[in-house]
Amino acid sequence: MRRFLTLVCLLCLAIPAGISVSGCTRDPGASSCNGLGYGLKIGQVAAITLTPQTSGISIAFGQTRQVASPTAVDCKGNSASAGTYTYGTTNNQLVDISPTGNICAGTWNRNSGGGIANYTICSPPNPLPSTSGLPYGAAYVTASAKSITSNPVEVYVHPQVTSVSLVTTPVSGGAPQCYSQGAQAILDAQACYSTTVSGQPTNVLLCAPSSVTSSANPQLACPVPTVNGQPVPVSSIPNCTAAIGSLTYNVSTSAVADTLTNNTTNQVTITSQAPGTTAITATVAGSASSAGYFTACPPKSISLSFSNNGATTGTVTQGATAALVTSVLDTNNNPITGLTLTYQSTDPSEISAASSGSITANFPGTASVYATCQPPNCNSAPTNEIGLYGTGLPVSSNPVTITSPGTASDYVWFAAPGQSQYIVAIDLLSGTVGSTIRLPYVPNSMAADHSGTNLYFGSTHELMIFSTASNSVTLENTSAPGVVLSVAPNDFNVVVNDQARQIFYLYPVLGGQSPPPFGGIGNAAAWTPDGNTLYITDNAALNAPANSGGASGHSNTLYVYNAKTGWAQFTIGASNSGPSQPPNSIPYDSLPPNVAVSNTNQTPAVVIPAVGAYLRGVSSTPVHTWCPSGTVGNYASMIFYPDVPASAVPVSSDVLAATTDGQHILSAASATTVPGTITLSDTDISIPSLNCLPPAADNNPLALGDPLTPLVLTNSTPNTTTIVPTATAVNQIVVSPQSNLAFVTYTADSNPTASLPFYLPNQATPADPGTVGSVPLKSSATSGAPLAGAFTPDDRLFFVSTAGDNLIHYISVPLVTSDPANADIRQINPNLPACSPATDLGCSYNGTDTVVPVTAIAVRPRPAT
Numbered sequence: 001m002r003r004f005l006t007l008v009c010l011l012c013l014a015i016p017a018g019i020s021v022s023g024c025t026r027d028p029g030a031s032s033c034n035g036l037g038y039g040l041k042i043g044q045v046a047a048i049t050l051t052p053q054t055s056g057i058s059i060a061f062g063q064t065r066q067v068a069s070p071t072a073v074d075c076k077g078n079s080a081s082a083g084t085y086t087y088g089t090t091n092n093q094l095v096d097i098s099p100t101g102n103i104c105a106g107t108w109n110r111n112s113g114g115g116i117a118n119y120t121i122c123s124p125p126n127p128l129p130s131t132s133g134l135p136y137g138a139a140y141v142t143a144s145a146k147s148i149t150s151n152p153v154e155v156y157v158h159p160q161v162t163s164v165s166l167v168t169t170p171v172s173g174g175a176p177q178c179y180s181q182g183a184q185a186i187l188d189a190q191a192c193y194s195t196t197v198s199g200q201p202t203n204v205l206l207c208a209p210s211s212v213t214s215s216a217n218p219q220l221a222c223p224v225p226t227v228n229g230q231p232v233p234v235s236s237i238p239n240c241t242a243a244i245g246s247l248t249y250n251v252s253t254s255a256v257a258d259t260l261t262n263n264t265t266n267q268v269t270i271t272s273q274a275p276g277t278t279a280i281t282a283t284v285a286g287s288a289s290s291a292g293y294f295t296a297c298p299p300k301s302i303s304l305s306f307s308n309n310g311a312t313t314g315t316v317t318q319g320a321t322a323a324l325v326t327s328v329l330d331t332n333n334n335p336i337t338g339l340t341l342t343y344q345s346t347d348p349s350e351i352s353a354a355s356s357g358s359i360t361a362n363f364p365g366t367a368s369v370y371a372t373c374q375p376p377n378c379n380s381a382p383t384n385e386i387g388l389y390g391t392g393l394p395v396s397s398n399p400v401t402i403t404s405p406g407t408a409s410d411y412v413w414f415a416a417p418g419q420s421q422y423i424v425a426i427d428l429l430s431g432t433v434g435s436t437i438r439l440p441y442v443p444n445s446m447a448a449d450h451s452g453t454n455l456y457f458g459s460t461h462e463l464m465i466f467s468t469a470s471n472s473v474t475l476e477n478t479s480a481p482g483v484v485l486s487v488a489p490n491d492f493n494v495v496v497n498d499q500a501r502q503i504f505y506l507y508p509v510l511g512g513q514s515p516p517p518f519g520g521i522g523n524a525a526a527w528t529p530d531g532n533t534l535y536i537t538d539n540a541a542l543n544a545p546a547n548s549g550g551a552s553g554h555s556n557t558l559y560v561y562n563a564k565t566g567w568a569q570f571t572i573g574a575s576n577s578g579p580s581q582p583p584n585s586i587p588y589d590s591l592p593p594n595v596a597v598s599n600t601n602q603t604p605a606v607v608i609p610a611v612g613a614y615l616r617g618v619s620s621t622p623v624h625t626w627c628p629s630g631t632v633g634n635y636a637s638m639i640f641y642p643d644v645p646a647s648a649v650p651v652s653s654d655v656l657a658a659t660t661d662g663q664h665i666l667s668a669a670s671a672t673t674v675p676g677t678i679t680l681s682d683t684d685i686s687i688p689s690l691n692c693l694p695p696a697a698d699n700n701p702l703a704l705g706d707p708l709t710p711l712v713l714t715n716s717t718p719n720t721t722t723i724v725p726t727a728t729a730v731n732q733i734v735v736s737p738q739s740n741l742a743f744v745t746y747t748a749d750s751n752p753t754a755s756l757p758f759y760l761p762n763q764a765t766p767a768d769p770g771t772v773g774s775v776p777l778k779s780s781a782t783s784g785a786p787l788a789g790a791f792t793p794d795d796r797l798f799f800v801s802t803a804g805d806n807l808i809h810y811i812s813v814p815l816v817t818s819d820p821a822n823a824d825i826r827q828i829n830p831n832l833p834a835c836s837p838a839t840d841l842g843c844s845y846n847g848t849d850t851v852v853p854v855t856a857i858a859v860r861p862r863p864a865t
Contacts, residue, residue: 033075045082046075048150050143054266056154058245059105060161060285061124061135067101070143070150082145094125095139095155103141105157125157132236133227134206135159135193136243156245159193162203164247164282165221166292169211171269177703178297178389179257179272180334187249187259187268189282189291191240192222207240241266244284249291253278253380256296272296275336275373277381277391297330298379298390299339300700301689302397304371313401316351316361324357324400326371331390331693331700340378341371344530346608346660347737348489349450350793350861351402361404363861364794366737368399368660370609372530376564387632387708390700393692394626396609399662403738408794408861411468413455414801414808417443418595418844419852420832423455425471426808433828439464440476442835442842444595445484445856449491452860454509456494458484460594460842463496463507468860480507482594485525485536486603495525495534499593502553504536506561518567521553521593526603528610533626533641534561535604535613537572544591551593558615558624560641568640570624572615595842605656605665611687611711613641614649614656614665621649621656621667627692627711633704647713651681651720654730659739662687663766665715666759668730668744671722678723678730678744680759684716684766719769723757731787737795739763741816745800748785756786756800756809756824758816775816775823779805790857801854806830808854830854 033040040046051068059065072082087097096104104122111118129137136159140152168185170176179185188209194201204225212218213234224232240247246266251257256278259270270280275298282291306314307325316322324343328336343353350365359369373379374394381392409429415422421443422436443457443464454474455466463480466473482498493506493514505517522536536559544550558570604613612625623644630638653667665685671677692711693700702708727746735742744757755774762768777783777800784804791798791813798811810826834852835843845852 040075042076043074043078043080045072045080045146045148048072048082048085048143048145048148050141050150050153052153053151055246056138056156057103058156058158058285059103060287061105061128061157061159062122063105063285064122065103065286067097067103067141067143067153069101070145072145072148082148085143085145088142088144088149089139089155090141090152091137091139094129094137094157095141096122097141101143103155105155129157131243132238133232134225134238134243135195136206136238154245156243158206158244158285159195161191161206161244161284161287161289162194163192163221164284164289164291165190165192166280166282166294167209167212168270168294169209176297176332177701178295178331178391180297180330180332181272181274181336183272184269185294187270187280189240189247190221191244191284195225197226205237207243208237209239213237246284247291248283250281250283250288251278251294252281252382256380257294270294274339275299275330275379275391276375277385277388279382279385293382293385293388295389295391297332297334297336298393298693299328299336299373299395300331300333300390300693300696301329302341302371302373302395303327304369304397304400306400312398313403315403315405316359318361318364318404318406320361322359322361322402324353324359324369324371326357326397328373339373341373342377342530342532343369343371344489344609345369346529347450347793348529349452350737351404359402361402363408364404364406365408365861366401366403366660366739366795368401368608368662370399370529371397372609374530374532384635385633386628386635386638387630387692387702387706388704390693390702393628394611395691396611396687399609399660401661406794407796408792410792410797411452411860412790412799413448413468413858413860414830414832414854415443415446415457415856415858416832416852416854417445417457417856418842419834419855420845421835421840421843422832423466424830424832425468426828426830433830434471436831436833437471439466440473442840444842444844446858447484447487447494448858448860449487449509450489451491452858453491455858456484456487458482458496458594460500463494477507480505485522486527486534488527488531488534489529490531492531495536497522497536499551499553502593504559504561504567515561515566518559518561520557520559520569521551521555522557522559523554524602524604526606526613528606528613529608530610532563533610535559535606535615535624535641536561537602537604537615550591553593560624562640565640570639570641570643572622572643591844595844602655605658605667607658607665607685607687607713608660608662609687611691612644612647612713614653614658614667616653616656617648618652619650621651621653621665623647623649623713625711625713628708629710630708632702632706632708638708642710644710644712647711647715649681649683649715649718651683651718652679653681655733657733657735657742659735659742659761660737661739661763663763664739664761666733666735666742666761668723668733670727670730674722674724676724676726676728676748678725678727678746678757679720680723680733680744680757680772681718681720682759682761682770683718686714688712688714716767721769721772723772723774725755725757725774725785727785732789734789734791734798736791736798736813737793741813743786743789743798743800743811745786745789747787747803754783754785754802754804756789756811758820760817773816773820775811775820777802777809778824778827779807783807784853787853788855788857790859792859793861799857799859801857803853806832806849806851806853
């Protein structure tokens with residue numbers, strides 16, 4: 001019985017316990033990686049990764065580098081806690097590593113004594129490694145924790161690399177001079193290190209790609225080293241990836257090319273993007289070296305036309321928009337897309353061009369539009385590589401001529417700088433002459449911006465800005481005295497020449513930074529239509545006699561400002577600086593600085609599309625073009641905007657003008673054989689299709705060391721004729737917006753039967769002579785010579801002022817060709833009061849009349865209503 005009771009008690013105690021344990025027990029395999037309940041558990045360290053896994057680590061002898069923090073994961077790929085890592089190396093005499101993971105290219109100090117902490121001094125390997133006679137080697141480092149060891153990371157140990165030279169291998173095809181857009185190449189390099197040869201430090205080759213070492217004529221970056229007095233065979237020079245590890249490449253101008261690294265092969269591929277040359281820097285073992293340059297092929301030609309029909313001439317209705325399309329070929333004759341081209345109009349206020357190439361006709365008129373690929377925004381190159389394979393040089397398109405038909409009503413302002421302190425406006429809509437407006441000071445010059453928003457008046461005391469909208473002076477800047485020479489086509493800058501201090505400066509109309517002032521004196525200036533380049537000329541004949549109190553410091557000089565290259569100056573030479581006395585009715589040389597009227601009518605003639613500028617000359621008319629001379633790769637040898645004797649026109653020129661269709665250079669000069677007559681010359685010009693590149697037959701090389709050839713403009717034989725207006729000096733050649741008509745203004749002592757000469761260029765055959773004629777000028781009094789003139793943008797009227805009667809004549813442009821005898825359809829009198837030298841600061845008038853003739857005219861269009 002006792003035994004039975006004992007069994008019952010045990011059953012009562014055992015059954016509930018068994019039921020309880022059985023109901024709460026979990027699957028014992030759920031926490032294990034294999035799901036079987038034993039082995040590595042989830043959350044425990046299963047793998048350790050040490051980076052970089054493929055590229056390895058490159059360090060020079062004696063250098064140190066902290067290894068990247070290892071990462072530990074469990075069997076499910078989740079982050080796991082590894083605790084403290086232990087680091088190891090396969091060769092601690094070549095690659096030593098501290099307990100904290102700091103790598104030494106050599107050996108760390110241990111137990112140094114003297115208070116020097118362990119692992120603070122890294123000594124280069126001793127002896128140095130020698131692989132096939134070259135001082136480089138490799139070892140592997142690992143990180144361990146929780147009985148798990150990481151992947152090995154290769155550490156390349158080598159002497160300090162002193163220079164790296166870029167080697168590019170095309171992905172497909174042969175090795176080109178430049179890479180067309182989208183083409184790819186593999187980046188590799190040669191590396192040199194410094195050693196001692198015969199007691200002298202010498203750079204020798206450490207590694208180079210097989211494309212170099214297997215070549216029959218290898219282009220080595222430095223000499224091969226010697227072993228036991230014998231040069232190492234070039235074929236045994238290792239690839240840099242095997243000797244010193246992977247290099248990191250950085251492209252300076254990402255718009256020219258970009259790089260991509262293949263993580264599997266560790267190769268770096270570079271892709272050509274936009275034209276230009278960019279520097280590539282290579283980094284290895286913590287030091288960077290300028291490795292070389294990569295060139296994306298530049299444009300060889302830019303063709304511009306209307307997108308709808310491919311024509312280069314067309315009509316756009318006022319207020320409408322038309323699209324232009326560009327077709328660009330590179331020097332490999334492959335197309336280029338996506339260029340940052342600059343589209344410019346020769347008359348942006350009437351017909352404007354957007355950055356996309358769309359054209360908008362704001363007012364009736366005619367303009368030429370062209371596209372340029374101009375550094376630094378397009379086809380850029382480092383300063384020391386300008387010209388390499390044609391990069392760093394500007395390229396222009398053909399002009400597209402656009403006409404917006406109709407008529408516009410105009411505001412016209414008249415002034416007489418130096419002779420009157422007043423200006424007067426005429427509203428052609430009403431036809432009435434406005435009231436005269438007195439300026440704060442007698443102006444010495446006047447220039448209008450291309451939008452017709454402001455007039456800029458220079459003076460001895462200040463720069464005066466006159467708003468055409470409010471008909472009032474809106475700004476007086478006493479810090480900007482001088483002569484206003486020109487306004488930039490984009491209306492951003494006004495060129496002012498302070499002749500007292502003898503400096504040029506660009507006054508920023510819209511604020512912001514302007515270039516530093518540049519020393520010099522000039523009498524005329526002209527911008528290229530794109531606003532990037534400014535030409536200023538001077539004439540030594542403007543200097544006054546000694547001790548006369550007049551101007552001094554003038555010289556026979558051309559000054560050029562470019563947005564990229566800055567200021568430069570060129571000596572023109574006495575034979576090419578213009579007449580011995582500048583043509584003007586005002587005696588400049590008797591006046592002090594900043595008082596003389598700027599002879600803006602003598603501006604250089606800028607070729608359309610802005611590839612060069614013709615200058616006045618006595619025996620010939622010289623030209624400076626935009627392709628530099630010098631040697632590729634030698635910036636110090638380069639002359640930007642050089643004189644190009646082969647492009648000079650063999651005629652004398654007191655005044656010059658270029659037609660906006662880019663086909664004619666017109667010049668006029670006072671004849672020396674028959675006093676009082678004017679010689680008019682018409683020269684047909686053409687621009688080489690390759691711009692700054694050599695002829696296509698030369699394969700456009702322009703490699704380092706090649707000579708740069710200035711752009712040579714082809715000139716036809718000038719067509720010369722004589723005009724007989726009884727002139728003492730020529731003032732202007734004024735070309736119509738449509739390039740089909742030009743007027744000549746001049747100065748005469750007296751001429752009661754004065755007329756206005758005109759010239760009709762031969763547009764059908766530009767090289768053939770045009771037609772000469774004259775318009776009789778009507779007046780109720782004695783009419784003097786036509787002094788100054790300006791076209792309305794719609795090419796409907798030409799305003800011309802005359803001396804003697806002080807009138808403004810309205811010349812009907814259509815009647816000039818059909819009925820020139822009746823082309824002078826209206827005359828008005830602005831009645832500009834004469835200033836007095838005794839009371840008006842800056843007055844240069846020495847006559848006795850109470851009114852003076854107009855010598856400056858500005859026209860602003862508005863829609864006809």
